[in-house]
Amino acid sequence: MSVLVYTENWDGKFKKVTFELVSYAQEIAKKLGTSVVALSIGNVNDEQLKALGNYGATKVLNVQDDKLKWLNNQAYTSVVAQAVAKENANVIIFAHNNSGKAIASRLSVRLKAGLATGATAVPSSFDPFTVTKKVFTSKALGNIVIKTPVRIITLLQNAFGLIESKVEVAVEAFQPEVKDSELKTVVKEVNKITGKILLTDAEIVVSGGRGMKGPENWGPIEELAALLGAGTACSRPVSDEGWRPHDEHTGQTGKVIAPNLYFACGISGAIQHLGGISGSKCIVAINKDPDAPIFEAADYGIVGDVLKVLPELIAAVKELKAQ
Amino acid sequence: MKILICISNVPDTTTKIKFVNNNTAFDIAGVQWIINPWDELALTRALEIKDAQPGIIENITVVNVGLIDSEPTIRKALAIGADAAIRINAEPKDTFFVASQIAEVVRKESFDIVICGIESSDYNGAALGGMLSEMLDLPSVSAVSHLDVVNGAVELKREIDGGQETVATQLPFIAIIQKGIAKDARIPSMRGIMTAKSKPLTAVEPIAADLLTEFVGFDLPKPKAACKKIDPDNVRELVNLLHNEAKLI
Numbered sequence: 001m002s003v004l005v006y007t008e009n010w011d012g013k014f015k016k017v018t019f020e021l022v023s024y025a026q027e028i029a030k031k032l033g034t035s036v037v038a039l040s041i042g043n044v045n046d047e048q049l050k051a052l053g054n055y056g057a058t059k060v061l062n063v064q065d066d067k068l069k070w071l072n073n074q075a076y077t078s079v080v081a082q083a084v085a086k087e088n089a090n091v092i093i094f095a096h097n098n099s100g101k102a103i104a105s106r107l108s109v110r111l112k113a114g115l116a117t118g119a120t121a122v123p124s125s126f127d128p129f130t131v132t133k134k135v136f137t138s139k140a141l142g143n144i145v146i147k148t149p150v151r152i153i154t155l156l157q158n159a160f161g162l163i164e165s166k167v168e169v170a171v172e173a174f175q176p177e178v179k180d181s182e183l184k185t186v187v188k189e190v191n192k193i194t195g196k197i198l199l200t201d202a203e204i205v206v207s208g209g210r211g212m213k214g215p216e217n218w219g220p221i222e223e224l225a226a227l228l229g230a231g232t233a234c235s236r237p238v239s240d241e242g243w244r245p246h247d248e249h250t251g252q253t254g255k256v257i258a259p260n261l262y263f264a265c266g267i268s269g270a271i272q273h274l275g276g277i278s279g280s281k282c283i284v285a286i287n288k289d290p291d292a293p294i295f296e297a298a299d300y301g302i303v304g305d306v307l308k309v310l311p312e313l314i315a316a317v318k319e320l321k322a323q
Numbered sequence: 324m325k326i327l328i329c330i331s332n333v334p335d336t337t338t339k340i341k342f343v344n345n346n347t348a349f350d351i352a353g354v355q356w357i358i359n360p361w362d363e364l365a366l367t368r369a370l371e372i373k374d375a376q377p378g379i380i381e382n383i384t385v386v387n388v389g390l391i392d393s394e395p396t397i398r399k400a401l402a403i404g405a406d407a408a409i410r411i412n413a414e415p416k417d418t419f420f421v422a423s424q425i426a427e428v429v430r431k432e433s434f435d436i437v438i439c440g441i442e443s444s445d446y447n448g449a450a451l452g453g454m455l456s457e458m459l460d461l462p463s464v465s466a467v468s469h470l471d472v473v474n475g476a477v478e479l480k481r482e483i484d485g486g487q488e489t490v491a492t493q494l495p496f497i498a499i500i501q502k503g504i505a506k507d508a509r510i511p512s513m514r515g516i517m518t519a520k521s522k523p524l525t526a527v528e529p530i531a532a533d534l535l536t537e538f539v540g541f542d543l544p545k546p547k548a549a550c551k552k553i554d555p556d557n558v559r560e561l562v563n564l565l566h567n568e569a570k571l572i
């Protein structure tokens with residue numbers, strides 16, 4: 001028996017969520033009296049692979065295969081299934097993000113293993129195996145029982161956090177079979193910005209809504225974000241209007257994020273927006289309308305003109321940093 | 324080309340969520356039902372392609388696993404422009420079960436493209452498309468934000484962290500779409516509503532299939548403490564609180 005973690009890297013470095021997944025898996029493994037095995041696909045160096053041991057992985061299966069250069073749902077599912085068989089895994093953990101959802105769902109059928117998506121905590125019971133997960137776009141939580149002997153979970157990012165528990169870790173090269181018949185999709189072109197803070201990894205997020213008035217006013221949002229080492233986000237109409245790129249759109253139909261600190265600048269706080277941010281540990285709202293619903297979700301609020309407040313906020317943060 | 328779109332019948336996105344029967348079931352009293360937002364965008368995009376290139380898309384069918392009370396939502400899909408609808412007469416309790424039902428439909432009547440939304444806004448399963456493709460042994464592309472048909476081939480973009488990838492795929496395949504696929508969902512026209520009444524909506528009985536999971540209870544999040552208001556003329560105080568009280572910056 002073992003708990004298997006599907007890790008993800010971005011340009012060769014593990015995403016923060018990967019360490020969270022390993023921490024989470026370790027908590028489950030402790031309860032089950034087993035150990036954590038991590039599966040890495042791609043070009044990740046030894047030092048990075050060993051870092052998984054800091055969070056409790058005792059073994060890392062390292063897969064490097066040119067055929068797996070791009071995410072291919074079908075082929076990746078086969079690789080994970082082979083790792084599950086090799087390690088006799090009975091719990092498999094993924095991140096609740098695009099690739100996690102894509103592979104976990106296919107794997108569920110391949111192994112006939114029940115799947116709980118968007119888990120917010122470690123299972124509340126192991127017999128029956130019960131997982132708490134978000135439902136109704138974070139407006140509620142549901143307790144779902146997985147009825148099969150092998151179980152798959154996708155963990156909502158930032159719901160569990162990082163727990164260091166250093167163990168001895170062995171890195172093992174793993175060469176699963178990759179069938180050409182499973183490589184029916186091909187990536188033709190990649191367009192990505194590197195060097196940007198991943199929104200889903202960001203501890204602090206500065207987000208702007210329609211109250212920012214136009215794309216020309218985003219300077220202060222970016223400046224505040226840079227000062228705080230934060231990611232930038234926006235409400236849906238802002239990305240729909242093309243003021244900001246789609247990957248910044250947060251909310252029910254966009255990204256669901258749970259940073260420690262979320263700044264909502266000129267965002268009304270519509271229920272669909274809140275669905276994507278209500279997991280944030282602390283929400284700061286700046287809005288000129290004292291009755292804006294965002295204040296019901298916020299921990300701290302300023303009723304005022306965001307275009308005036310932001311420069312003052314930036315100045316105050318600079319003062320703090322200078323101390 | 325034939326397109327199948329999986330649609331889920333969900334509570335309107337502004338619904339106040341409540342539970343009944345000792346917190347074991349969603350309270351449907353007074354709820355307005357809609358087409359799951361992503362599924363509606365998928366249908367919109369399929370219709371855009373059909374309209375832009377007459378003759379390329381011969382048929383757009385929608386499929387729903389649900390009891391008779393989901394028919395108004397299915398009719399709405401027909402009113403928006405789908406050509407035909409199939410309802411599998413069963414309660415959609417578990418994603419594996421639902422995928423098993425839809426897989427059976429695809430096995431009987433082949434489609435070139437099957438489209439699913441990235442998740443259903445009620446139980447947030449986010450798994451139907453993946454399960455379906457594995458059951459049918461078909462390729463799947465997820466987080467698709469752009470879909471077009473050019474010279475008989477499918478053109479796709481999918482969202483990745485910090486950007487997009489252009490992906491080519493063999494047909495048939497399953498597209499798991501997210502927002503960006505179409506800008507605004509189409510609304511039914513008066514004519515659409517009239518013609519929808521005569522379009523085929525076939526109800527079929529489910530096949531035997533397993534349920535791998537079961538919801539046993541629900542909880543509402545704890546209410547939040549009131550928001551601390553800070554004087555707009557004293558923004559420093561906010562920074563002070565975030566630094567000393569919340570200890571976040």
Ligand SMILES: Cc1cc2nc3c(=O)[nH]c(=O)nc-3n(C[C@H](O)[C@H](O)[C@H](O)COP(=O)(O)OP(=O)(O)OC[C@H]3O[C@@H](n4cnc5c(N)ncnc54)[C@H](O)[C@@H]3O)c2cc1C
Pocket residue numbers: 208209210211212234235236237238249250251252253254265266267268269270271272273276286287288289292304305306307336360
């Ligand atoms: C099916 C569906 C799904 C949706 N999904 C999402 C989603 O995922 N994410 C999302 O964000 N939205 C989503 N929406 C849209 C959502 O309902 C709201 O329309 C949207 O969130 C509003 O964006 P906003 O707050 O930026 O704009 P608005 O609602 O226009 O609010 C702007 C706010 O800025 C304030 N303001 C204006 N000027 C100033 C100023 N000078 N200083 C300070 N404050 C100012 C106003 O008081 C107002 O509160 C969805 C809607 C539907 C129907």
